[in-house]
Amino acid sequence: QVQLQESGPGLVKPSETLSLTCTVSGGSVSSGNDYWSWVRQPPGKGLEYIGYIYYSGTTKYNPSLKSRVTQLVDTSKNQFSLKLNSVTAADTAVYYCARIYCTGGVCSFDSWGQGTLVTVSS
Amino acid sequence: QSVLTQPPSVSAAPGQKVTISCSGSSSNIGNNYVSWYQQLPGTAPRLLIYENNKRPSGIPDRFSGSKSGTSATLGITGLQTGDEADYYCATWDNNLSAWVFGGGTKLTVL
Numbered sequence: 212q213v214q215l216q217e218s219g220p221g222l223v224k225p226s227e228t229l230s231l232t233c234t235v236s237g238g239s240v241s242s243g244n245d246y247w248s249w250v251r252q253p254p255g256k257g258l259e260y261i262g263y264i265y266y267s268g269t270t271k272y273n274p275s276l277k278s279r280v281t282q283l284v285d286t287s288k289n290q291f292s293l294k295l296n297s298v299t300a301a302d303t304a305v306y307y308c309a310r311i312y313c314t315g316g317v318c319s320f321d322s323w324g325q326g327t328l329v330t331v332s333s
Numbered sequence: 334q335s336v337l338t339q340p341p342s343v344s345a346a347p348g349q350k351v352t353i354s355c356s357g358s359s360s361n362i363g364n365n366y367v368s369w370y371q372q373l374p375g376t377a378p379r380l381l382i383y384e385n386n387k388r389p390s391g392i393p394d395r396f397s398g399s400k401s402g403t404s405a406t407l408g409i410t411g412l413q414t415g416d417e418a419d420y421y422c423a424t425w426d427n428n429l430s431a432w433v434f435g436g437g438t439k440l441t442v443l
Contacts, residue, residue: 248432250378250434257335257419257421257434257435257436257437258370258372258378258421258423258434258437259434260423260431260432260433260434262431263432271430271431272431273429273431274429274430274431307377307378309378311432317366317383317384318366318425319366319368319380319383319384319423320368320370320378320380320423320432321380321383321389323377323378323379324377325376325377326377
């Protein structure tokens with residue numbers, strides 16, 4: 212059973228860059244069936260897809276966040292990461308990393324990290 | 334405003350059945366598989382249904398999914414107080430080239 216764990220600062224200043232890392236255990240970020248994603252949830256609100264990365268480095272970002280998002284994968288550390296620049300208070304949310312498992316053309320978010328709250332405030 | 338539309342809340346008594354709808358368009362639900370997620374209070378989402386109507390191992394058969402055209406439905410029978418949670422639908426959107434989630438539905442078991 213794959214497990215994911217987010218890590219990174221819980222407080223980021225406005226206009227700065229939010230940086231998070233997701234460490235994968237019980238599986239490999241190099242698996243051809245898996246896409247590694249970030250999803251966020253502002254307090255009291257719903258889920259918002261941020262983007263995913265494949266082990267080859269291919270990415271697909273939410274168009275609404277694309278200009279500010281960078282996702283990277285580090286196969287040697289079995290980790291993937293998220294950078295969101297020029298943050299504002301609207302970026303305050305619980306950030307989840309999740310695996311998108313695909314087989315036979317069918318994909319779903321089948322494993323999730325516990326989530327980490329990131330607050331944007333001076 | 335979410336691309337996929339869900340009712341904000343539903344409620345039913347213990348032991349009863351409830352359905353949660355998820356409405357989209359031809360660019361998302363109409364041409365892609367739908368998955369459903371359960372988020373218990375204070376926890377991460379959990380996969381409940383994938384490929385429109387399939388349950389991962391460990392998910393009881395009280396939970397079911399269906400899809401027709403550009404809408405999908407989650408059904409829960411034999412409601413228990415432990416089913417109180419937020420439920421989200423999700424699918425790929427071909428126009429956006431991105432995953433999209435419904436706005437979420439809060440289930441209350443009265």
